[in-house]
Amino acid sequence: MKLLLNIKKENDDLGKQVNNLANTSFLATYLKHSIAILLFISSFNIQGQELQYSQSKKYSIGAITVSGNTSFSEQTIVTYSGLKKGKEITIPGEDISRAIKKLWKSKLFSDIEVYVTKIEGDTAFLEIKLSDLPQLNEIKINGVRNSKKEGIINDNKLKKGTKVTENLITNTKNFLINKYKKEGFLNSKVHINTIEVKDSIKVARVNMVLNIDKGEKVKIKDITFTGNSVFKDKKLRKKMKSTKQINRLRILKRSKFIDSAYQADLSSVIEKYKENGYRDARILSDSLIINDDKTISLKIAVNEGELYTFGDITFIGNTVYSNEYLSRILRIKKGDTYNGILLQERIQDNSKPDAIDIANQYQNNGYLFSTINPVEVSADNNVIDMEIRISEGKPAYFNNVSISGNDKTNDHVVYREIRTRPGQLYSKSNVVRTIRELGQLGFFDAQEITPDIKNPNPNEGTVDINYVVKETGSSQIELQGGYGGGGFIGTLGLSFNNFSIKDILKKDAYKPIPMGDGQKLALRLQASRFFQTYSFSFSEPWLGGKRPVQFSSSLSHTKQFLFNPQSRRPDKDRSFNITGITFGLAKRLSVPDDFFTLSQAISFQRYDLNNYNTGLFTFGDGYSNNLSYTIGLSRNNTRVDPIFPTGGSNFAVTAKLSIPYSLFNGIDYKALKEERDENQLITRDGSQSLFAQRSAQDRIAEIDQERYKWLEFYKVSFKGDWYNEVIPNSNLVLKPSVEFGFLGAYDNDRGVIPFERFFVGGNGLGNYSLDGRETVQLRGYPDQSLSDQDGSTIYNKFSLELRYPITLKASAKIYALTFLEGGASYNNFRDYNPFNLKRSAGVGVRIFMPAFGLLGIDFGHRFDDIPGQPGSSQKWETHFIIGQRF
Structure with a gap:
């Protein structure tokens, strides 16, 4: 006797239908199993007698064999089925059905059959026959x-x-x-x-x-509307961001048809009406017509409805804030054109976590469990009366605050940046600010920082929060290169941005370096044919560990060689050596707000000249000392990602000052200036003897050595950047910038020093000299081509940059950009004209990789002539950027 329990009955039409169902979904598979058991019952008979469920009987399994086309062992299949020798089962019953289901759920088999091969008294012998999925x-x-x-x-x-x-x-x-x-x-x-x-x-x-x-790409020939009288077709088509009709002048948006985007654009059309008071507007129908030229036409019928206005707006349930206060936040008055979308944004704008709305007003002051629901209570005569129903709930307090994902960064480095503390009143703004501060550290992927709200308890008024972070590479091998200052400039260095100096003597901490305390350590070697620079810097962002006071220090040495115009090579016997040391403190302020930072620094540079005669200053052998104090005020509230900010601003104003030696050193600089001018006339007077001219030159060198023995100057600079998304949540970011710098002298008779000057033009690289010079990027022009050979004392620059990210993954962040910019430099305020600019435009791309920093290339086109080179035919400049910051 051989009895069949089969999940697949090849010769039964019903069985085939069940199999077809089984290929569609798990539910259908479940039904298939159930029907298979019914098929088994209807076919199960002993000696011609039909056995029903009422006639089922319990058997003990005698043995189980496995057959069929399978690579799995018999023991594995039997064990997984849940059947085993000696187990008591009911035939017919659910035991075998469950075994079949379990095997089927493994998704390893294409066919499963269970046979009763024989029955001896109360013992049944089973065979499982199956076929592996191919x-x-x-x-x-x-x-x-x-x-x-x-x-x-x-x-x-x-x-x-x-x-x-x-x-x-x-x-x-x-x-x-x-x-x-x-x-x-x-x-x-x-x-x-x-x-x-x-x-x-x-x-x-x-x-x-x-x-x-794939067939041919379907393009939209035209989009037309019917039933619209308030807005013309052109305005409605403009609201359709992703569905565009053919326009050969448009580059960024193609006229391809994507159904999902089209449906979203239809919703945008209705939003256009609702934003302008037509709350009952709807799409009556839309048709897609295939044209003979294989394009399509879209016909959209709308019902605009009638114009509505706001009536009375009443607040119900508010006890914490008055009606007047909430009305000021809502900023909607009786008689205003009805705008349901604006109403929702003023109540709770989900697109902006820091929006000025009623929900944030409650959540920033502890009312995490508050709910706010606008309800239309009347719409008579097209005037809508609103009730804004508020359930405030209990104030919520943070219970547990934790951090996870910081495998390398020590907990105390993260916790000191967190603005939410256990026992503290819940504040959404503090949560948002914490995310920003963690992103600005540079140790974590700013796109992956997530606040996980856990265990909210409205009855007790408590909530837990866990900040989930993802570590990213914080140390860099610095490779910087570019052309500037007369040749190729290369930099090789190591920058450790999450260093731990306290573990520097611990052997186990080198993985590969001591890390985790948020300190920064950098070693750099920078060189070209004409100079060599060695520098070391260290900074501690939380001096003492209790307050955000940053201590920084640096030590550097530079050797520059004189350019030989005949051989066009450096003259190694004529050098200019600069050694410098700097110590600084930067403190985060609380007034006007805690985005402000006050920084101060004291620096000293020693300039030694060895037969280094240039037009920069007249003496070629000697020295100058530069002892200066720098004070700066900056404010940075850019959003989250320091590499690709999407909002906020960053500005800094700094002043660098030397001691006014001329006030107390007793030297008559006016007399020295007059004597220098007299000797200058002698050097230019062809009637003078060669001896007299040389004597005059030597005296000028002596006077200049006296003037520059201790440098006296003041230097003021300003830089501001703003970031704003052109379209909310689009990541299309507009960045306007403005820069200004001025170098002046306390004593006009002593004059402006030949150091600390501005060099405008090019890629902005070339800050190799430690004489305080600043190279200012202005793309589209050769490096330093917009300043005099000795630099300028005044400059200004304006730029406008449009950025769009290609990817913002932690492994590589890439964004494309296009820019407009203009700038100029001057030597005195008599010539200064902030609107007489050298202009350029172009495109570029930036790639940030944690191990190597920022890489980029720009193609700039200039619109104005280079000073001293009128009518130059070369209008394009290519700028390579390696290692330059943002």
Whole structure:
């Protein structure tokens, strides 16, 4: 006697239908199993007598055998089925059904059959017959370029050895069709065939063939509206951001049809009406018409409805804030045109975490559990009366505040930046500010910082919060290169931005360096044919560990060689050596707000000249000392990611001052100036003897050595950057910037020093000299081409940059940009004209990789002539940027 319990009945039409259902979903598979048991009951008979459930009987399993085309061991299959020798089961019953379901859920088999091979008294002997799902052997893709095939295989996980299921085939087909529809191939078709591989290997295998026919890209010839009288077709089409009709002048948005984007754009059309008081506006119908030229036309019928205005707006349930106060935040008055979208934004703007709205007013003051619901209570005569119903709830306090994901950075470094403390009143603004501060550290991926609100308890008024961070590379191998200052400039250095100096003597801390305390340590070697610079710097952001007071120090040495105009090579026997040391403190302020930082520094530089005669100053052998004090006030509230800010601003004003030696050193600089001018006339007087001219030159050198023995100057600079998303949540960021600098003298008779000057033009690299000079980027012009050879004492610059991210992943952040900028430099205020600018425009790209810093390239086109080179035909400049900050 052989009894069959079969999940697949090849010769039964009902069985075939069940199998078809099973290929569609798990629910259908479940139904299939149930129906299979019914089929078993109807076919189960002993000696011609039909056995019903009422006639079921308990049996003890005698033995279980496994047969069929499978690579799994008999023991594995039997164990996984839940059946075992000696187990008591009911036949017919649920035991075998459950075993079948369990095997089927493993998604490893294409066919499962259970047989009762014999019955001896109360003992039943079972056989499980099954077939493995076939494995993918080879895949062939037709209809696409070879460069696209690997992407299709990876996106759909079609690697060799993958189990080939109906679900895999269906998902692959749907994925490809949707992918091509998004690209505008509305009529794309995908056919997938599998071919069984017959060889000596027992494992079931198939080859897969993907035939892809993308068809032609469907373009939208025109979009027309009917039923619209308030807004013309042009204005409604403008609201459709992703669905555009053919316009050969438009570059950024193509006229391809994507159904999902089209549906979203239809909603945007209705939003246009609702924003202007037509709250009942709706789409009556929309039609897609296929034209003879293989384009499509879209016909959209709208019902605009009537114009509504706001009536009385009443607040209900508010006890913490008065009606007058909430009305000032809402900023909507009786008689205003009805705008449901604006109303929702003023109540709770989900697109801006720091928006000025009623919900944030409550949440910034502890009312985490508050709810605010606007309700229309009347719409008579097209005037809508509103009730804003508020449930304030209890104030919430932070219970547990934790951090996770900081595998390298020590907890205290993170916790000192967190603005939410246990026992503190809940504040959404403090949560948002914490995310910003953690992102600004540079130790974590700013895009991945997430505040996880846990265990909210409205009854007790408590909530837990866990800040989830993801570590990113904070140390850099600095490779910087570019042309400037007469040749190629290269930098090699190590920058450790999360250093731990207290662990420097601990052998176990070198992984590969001591890390985790948020300190910065940098070692740099910078060189070209004409100079060499060595520098060391160290900074501690929290001096003493209790307050955000940053201590910084640096030590550097530079050797510059004189340029030989005849050989166009450096003269190594004539050098200019600069040694400097700087100590600084920067303190975060609380007034006017805690985005402000006050920084101060004292620096000393020693300038030694060895037969270094240039037009910069007249003496070639001697020295100068520069003891200066720098004070700066800055404010930085840029949003989260320091590499790609999407909002906020960053400005800094600094003043660098020397001691006014001329007030107390007793030297008559006016007399020295007059004597110098007299000797200058002698050097230019051709009637004077050569001896007299040389004597005059020597005296000028002596006077200048006296003037520059201790440098006397003041230097003021300002720089401001603003960031704003052009479209909310679009990551299309506009960055306007302005810069200004001025170098002056306390005593006009002593004059402006030949150091600390501004050099405008080019890529902004070349800050190799430690004589205080500043190289100012102005793309489209050669390096330092917009200043005199000795630099300028005044400059200003304006720029406008539009940025868009290609990727903001932690491994590599890439964004493209386009820019407009203009600037100029001057030597005195008599010539200064802030509107007489050298202008340029261009495009570029930036790549930030944690290990190497910022890489970039800009292509700039200048609109004005280079000073001293009128009519130059070369209008484009290429600027390579390696290592320059943002």
